[in-house]
Amino acid sequence: MSLEQCKILDLPKIHDPRGNLTFVESSRHIPFEIKRVYYLYDVPGGETRGGHAHKNLQQFIISMSGSFDVVLDDGFAKKTVNLNRSYKGLYLPSMTWRDLVNFSSGSVLMVLASEYYDEADYYRDYDEFVAAVKSGVK
Ligand code: TYD
Numbered sequence: 001m002s003l004e005q006c007k008i009l010d011l012p013k014i015h016d017p018r019g020n021l022t023f024v025e026s027s028r029h030i031p032f033e034i035k036r037v038y039y040l041y042d043v044p045g046g047e048t049r050g051g052h053a054h055k056n057l058q059q060f061i062i063s064m065s066g067s068f069d070v071v072l073d074d075g076f077a078k079k080t081v082n083l084n085r086s087y088k089g090l091y092l093p094s095m096t097w098r099d100l101v102n103f104s105s106g107s108v109l110m111v112l113a114s115e116y117y118d119e120a121d122y123y124r125d126y127d128e129f130v131a132a133v134k135s136g137v138k
């Protein structure tokens with residue numbers, strides 16, 4: 001997938017002096033049906049995660065607290081996106097390599113995913129991912 005398809009999307013934000021509220025509706029605010037939600041927490045400051053791509057999975061990543069950078073790579077080019085607001089998220093189509101870096105300590109990251117967990121959907125080897133992108137064979 002090309003990097004132009006990786007997009008920051010704004011979510012609804014209900015301002016309230018008692019605390020703001022944001023919500024996400026499946027297939028409405030993000031372009032897929034949500035089958036799974038997972039989150040990263042207790043991440044030590046400066047830690048790195050990710051380091052993989054998915055054959056079919058689409059994801060939407062939200063920083064619930066703190067800040068981190070997502071380094072995106074479609075096999076041809078790279079781009080870095082910072083996430084640090086709970087009312088914005090990053091849409092990741094399939095076949096996008098991502099490294100999650102520069103976590104501020106105490107960051108909480110939530111991921112909405114289009115499929116159930118399936119290890120067979122992962123590319124964990126970067127060269128294998130690039131070969132698949134260039135050959136068009138997943
Ligand atoms: P991984 O996707 O590599 O984490 P990250 O991209 O955040 O660095 O997953 C880490 C481990 O957790 C790996 O052993 C697979 C397991 N896991 C599940 O069992 N279910 C899940 O939904 C996810 C996302 C991971």
